[in-house]
Amino acid sequence: MGSNTFGRRRHMCEWADLAADDTDLAAVLAEGQGHHLSPFHLLSVPGMSASDQRTCSELWTRERRVAAQLERDALAFSFQPSEKRKERHKIRLGYLSNDFHEHATAHLLIEVLEAHDRDAFEVHAYSFGADDGLPMRRRLMAACDRFVDISAMADNAAAQLIYDDAVDILIDLKGFTSQARSGIALLRPAPVVVNYLGYPGTMGAGICDYVITDPFLTPPASAAFYSEAFAYMRNTYHPHGRRTPVGDRPSRREAGLPADGFVFCCFNQPYKISPQMFDIWCRLLACVPDSVLWLLDTPHAAGNLRSEAIARGIDARRLVFGANMGQAEHLRRLQLADLMLDTSPFNAHTTASDALWVGLPFVTCPGDTFPSRVAGSILHAIGLPDLVTDSPDAYFDLAYTLATDEERLADVRARLAANRLTAPLFDVTAYTADLESLYGAMSARHRAHLPPAIIGMHG
Template sequence: MRLYNLTRRMCEWDELEMWRGRILSIVARGEASTISPFILLAMPQVSAIEQRACADLWMKTRLADSAAKRDALAFRFREGVRTKIRIGYLSCDFHEHATSLLLIELFEGHDDERFEIFAYSYGADDGKGMRQRLEKSFERFVDIEALSIAEAAEAIHRDGIDILIDLKGYTRNTRTEILTFRPAPVQVNYLGYPGTLGGDFCDYIITDRFLTPPDSAAAYSESFAYLPDSYQPHSRYSAIGALPSRAAAGLPEEGFVFCCFNQAYKITPEIFALWCRLLAGCPGSVLWLLKDAMAEGNLRNLAFQHGIEPSRLLFAEAKPQIEHLGRLQLADLVLDTLPYNAHTTASDALWVGVPIVTCAGDTFASRVAGSLLHAIDLPELITTNLHGYFELALSLATKPAQLAQLKQRLLTNRLTTPLFDILAYTRNLEGLFEAMWQRHLAGQAPAAIGAV
């Protein structure tokens, strides 16, 4: 799978269809214990049911391997009721990372009269200051990086965590396997991984009704915990840096700026071909992408093959978040990827007032941008097929009055709709935690809860 991952990051697509067929065949035969479920999130033409099958198989072998240790520990949970529900957040990203940038104001806003909030960190401090701010937001910040999976589970159980929340899923450096030891009576999949964890060790997934409609439940091992708006939090006070000149940002002085700052592995041949058609239909326009030395040359060559001058692809260097948000305002329109949508990059664009056009599929990862657009009351930017995506993006790029009107609506909605109301979001999330905990205390199995 390393070769497949490398080709996706490099945007080398000659054998993409071969790889898709091979991987899905392995999943269908029940042999997917070596295929990370994460791989399927960005793979075209993969269903949510197939993603669950891969996740189930991925964990099956690991559950078998750890069975003896889990049986030896056989955690039991306290009787009686505390006055506060004890929440544990598990991640390696408690530093300057997209997950922490989204969550910091939620952590700081938790109601300390109803909840005790613990962090379990297995990642290093990057020295950029966010770690110290995060540490202050928790009742206890516990470093478990040096512990084994079993030792980490013991530490969490010793602390009497009521609800353990995994923020990583099957992303890089994950230790989601801790949850298989069942160190807490209620366990939750939240934010970091846009899909199911499979198996039987996670009770709920935090979601919303656009992301995972009730009729999609069979594709998820977890029960749905529905928030009333979007599943994604976003800090309300994220500082936006100074607006640079176009020249300073490496952009031409004139011309429409299409933008996508998603990582290169999310780009597919179909999406890139569509972007080139948009460039062809908008003379003088440019496509602004996130710099990736492994993909840049291939993307320029592919643009040339589509009849587009390679110099119309511009690549942005990584910047600190404040500076990045400042320059992002120079984009005219963000173009989403499919089947793995923009996540933080989508909400960042909306935060600085740049619209995004998306195409929603049937998987969690392919519906995230649509979830955000619903929560900011701009559902007209959600399409359901690539033809509609192209036509909408082309219309906005070639009709300045239409785009200006849309941007004004976005600016009006920015602080008046639910998407960036982190205080209301925090109360809604806490309501889900209380509902989960009450079901547990009543001896009820996990079931769909939350907004109707």
């Protein structure tokens, strides 16, 4: 079974053969035959461990690493201190991405780029995505000291450009996500290469030196499951600014919601919804009269989810599907929900911090993998660790309690409102300073000819 078939079934919430597929995946990894299995697809499979995910990344990149080494030998990059580098006191950062336009990654990162200390850092961006002509693209370009469109360049040409620009730290924002070009990072055009933000997992040996993370997300004991050294942020690895406008809340009718009843929601992409999690959601609908579940409307998945709800004894009309829309309109409508339900083992990321930004709490249940712990990291950084549960049963119990106990939910919402502008999650200035301290430590270790190691552990 190839990655395309596996991915299509999850995107469509076509679950009839999913358990057998997942068993096949485990067997493929155990036999060391996963070189055609995309690591990204493995992130949403229940039961896959962080060790399995590293194995998949190593297999996926095995042949690519061999080919990249030949190309690296031909390029002959050398990072001995040059006169140009000696004269420069600033650390030159190179952010590499396909998403420098109207995209979730851009919304998360833009205020960080704008907040970088220009006395200590130069910010370069290397874009291999389309210019959509929208305001976010212009804002990103303005936030960088140098912005280069490398979309028409081959990987080796792009790597040569980055090397010629004397970038000190190359930050890969895509990993193995859609439209990624990990081949550029594989060519090692900078002395330090970092895995950050876009891909929630390890990229395997020979690509990145560090992964930006936090102690909740990847505890020190999990280091063996990552090829990269941990670069620990003080609070959460996840950035989110304070300048995003929320807008006025629309009417329930305008959003396609019933006039009354509790609104559970989850606007995660459908491939993140597992049958096990959907079981819990349907139990909640059964136990909370007149409640509805508000989901993202995507082709093919909506019909399958309605069928799955009926199979669990739930009226399909209690699933409400909202259109995929721009961030501004999405944040407006999100205020109508009462409680967000997180997915597992692939959590909400931007969807989670956006929910908290508009004042919407959510419940999560972390596992032992990077993507299953992101939402818990975010909740800790906003001062709501009590919304992080330790089992599926506890997840159900807490969601049910919040849906049926008005005072309990009001207390959570009040604490969220009080923490919104004081807790670390949305403090971009402090976040950026913490990130810069990690970049500084990486650069210092390289200059001292020391190998990558865990950095940023705070006492």
